Amino acid sequence: MSIVPKRGEVIDATVVSVIIRDFIHLTERLSSTSLTSLMSDYYSKVGLQVEQQQGVLTSISNFSMVVTFSDVKGVDAHARRALRCALAIAMIAYQTRFWIRQAFPKQGLDKFGVGIGIHGGELVFAEFGVAPHVQQVASGHAVSVASLLANKSKELDWNIVCSEQSLDAAGAGVKTRRHSVIGAEWLNNPVRVAEVVVVQGVEEEVAKVDLNALDTTLVLDRGESYERYEKVDTEQYATLVEANLVSLPLIPGYRCLRSLGRGGMSRVYLVERLDDGGQFALKFADGSVSQDSEVLYRFVEEYGLLEQLRHPNVIRIVDQGVTDDALFIVMEYLPGGTLKQHIGSNGMELQQALDVLRGVALALVEAHKLGIIHRDIKPENIMLRGDGAAVLCDFGVAQQMRTAAQQGKKEFVFGTPYYMSPEQALGEMEDARTDIYSMGAVFFYMLTGEKPYQGDTLEEIVQQHLLSPVPSLPPCYAHLQPLLEGMMAKDKEQRYSAAALLQYLDELEAGRKSH
Numbered sequence: 001m002s003i004v005p006k007r008g009e010v011i012d013a014t015v016v017s018v019i020i021r022d023f024i025h026l027t028e029r030l031s032s033t034s035l036t037s038l039m040s041d042y043y044s045k046v047g048l049q050v051e052q053q054q055g056v057l058t059s060i061s062n063f064s065m066v067v068t069f070s071d072v073k074g075v076d077a078h079a080r081r082a083l084r085c086a087l088a089i090a091m092i093a094y095q096t097r098f099w100i101r102q103a104f105p106k107q108g109l110d111k112f113g114v115g116i117g118i119h120g121g122e123l124v125f126a127e128f129g130v131a132p133h134v135q136q137v138a139s140g141h142a143v144s145v146a147s148l149l150a151n152k153s154k155e156l157d158w159n160i161v162c163s164e165q166s167l168d169a170a171g172a173g174v175k176t177r178r179h180s181v182i183g184a185e186w187l188n189n190p191v192r193v194a195e196v197v198v199v200q201g202v203e204e205e206v207a208k209v210d211l212n213a214l215d216t217t218l219v220l221d222r223g224e225s226y227e228r229y230e231k232v233d234t235e236q237y238a239t240l241v242e243a244n245l246v247s248l249p250l251i252p253g254y255r256c257l258r259s260l261g262r263g264g265m266s267r268v269y270l271v272e273r274l275d276d277g278g279q280f281a282l283k284f285a286d287g288s289v290s291q292d293s294e295v296l297y298r299f300v301e302e303y304g305l306l307e308q309l310r311h312p313n314v315i316r317i318v319d320q321g322v323t324d325d326a327l328f329i330v331m332e333y334l335p336g337g338t339l340k341q342h343i344g345s346n347g348m349e350l351q352q353a354l355d356v357l358r359g360v361a362l363a364l365v366e367a368h369k370l371g372i373i374h375r376d377i378k379p380e381n382i383m384l385r386g387d388g389a390a391v392l393c394d395f396g397v398a399q400q401m402r403t404a405a406q407q408g409k410k411e412f413v414f415g416t417p418y419y420m421s422p423e424q425a426l427g428e429m430e431d432a433r434t435d436i437y438s439m440g441a442v443f444f445y446m447l448t449g450e451k452p453y454q455g456d457t458l459e460e461i462v463q464q465h466l467l468s469p470v471p472s473l474p475p476c477y478a479h480l481q482p483l484l485e486g487m488m489a490k491d492k493e494q495r496y497s498a499a500a501l502l503q504y505l506d507e508l509e510a511g512r513k514s515h
Contacts, residue, residue, distance in 0.1 A: 019114065280318060309363075441488060470484060
């Protein structure tokens with residue numbers, strides 16, 4: 001329950017200032033009724049998150065609000081709760097933007113977004129108005145700084161701008177992406193800030209599991225033991241589904257038919273759309289906005305990237321929404337299954353492997369053109385249509401190249417050990433050629449039925465990616481060794497680009513047909 005400070009009482013608190021960017025566009029292009037309905041829905045969802053994190057709404061207008069978080073006995077520190085609430089508000093804004101696009105497709109209202117500033121310090125509360133209409137208002141340096149950071153968010157192109165002071169107060173498990181320094185004439189000293197993307201529970205941050213699924217997407221801490229990662233026990237989950245111990249979710253407009261599987265941050269179901277009977281794959285985020293911000297942040301990132309990619313060799317999305325404050329994405333259903341299901345112990349037929357490679361190369365040309373790197377290409381993330389066409393999917397750990405370039409050395413590494421590029425293993429800056437390396441590893445697997453590098457531990461596999469020569473193809477495929485070398489070169493400067501890879505494959509096919 002939110003604790004309202006007494007009037008005139010000086011308290012230590014964290015302030016979250018939220019502004020709606022480009023609000024004027026909404027007021028100019030929507031009717032009063034539509035605008036009222038939209039903002040009522042937005043603020044009711046935001047209010048729920050404020051309440052869940054035990055904050056106090058101290059100021060609100062049609063385009064801005066201020067929420068304060070102070071100490072509450074028996075719960076997390078106020079800075080930590082403030083960061084969780086801020087991430088939740090950013091998620092709600094994203095979902096609101098999607099709803100606006102769907103409801104008003106011709107108004108050009110695709111700019112809805114929020115800027116959030118977070119800073120802590122001493123506050124004093126005053127009351128304005130006459131009972132029963134009394135408004136609590138917080139005053140203090142922290143409010144001014146948080147408001148400044150919120151207004152600077154658009155210039156920085158961040159959703160959440162948090163002072164490093166508040167980051168330190170929030171404790172372990174907070175992940176940031178970019179850093180900057182913000183100043184103003186009235187500030188004695190500039191404020192060092194960071195873009196917040198995740199707030200994890202400490203117990204989640206240090207979770208360990210045994211090494212028995214090395215082809216699972218991993219989250220690794222740079223500089224720590226390679227045994228420190230998270231995975232999902234998909235077999236155990238499948239057993240629970242078969243025993244009806246995992247209930248099917250209720251999604252408005254759809255009927256869940258059965259489970260299709262589970263990934264590192266989501267569950268996938270086969271669903272039937274109620275209005276036309278069409279069958280689709282529905283990806284449902286595990287957790288909720290208030291419980292697991294990393295899951296939802298990556299889920300929203302995936303949708304945002306897929307929304308940009310419109311290509312026959314990229315999974316097609318048809319809908320997105322939210323239920324019980326968790327997100328879902330509806331995608332085309334591909335009954336052909338994953339590439340892994342089509343690779344036997346001796347590999348695949350050569351022409352089928354080349355067709356899959358070409359399909360993925362086409363997808364990567366488009367993705368890389370838009371500045372998107374997939375970062376987790378593996379057989380499980382390539383699906384096949386009924387005609388055998390390859391479709392690249394699962395962009396859950398994908399990233400904009402501009403963001404990757406700004407990060408440089410990363411604290412956390414994402415990838416799948418058997419297909420991980422040397423730069424991923426080292427936590428160095430990734431670019432489009434990271435995807436080419438991983439696809440080269442998949443190509444070797446398609447031709448031979450074996451992973452390119454194998455070992456009993458994660459460290460052994462990673463060391464081979466870093467130090468061992470590119471694996472040799474069987475003699476019957478020796479003519480393709482230069483192709484593999486150009487994809488799996490240790491030095492990414494020596495690898496093909498997606499466009500060069502596609503050109504090589506086209507020339508290879510033309511040569512085959514001429515003979």
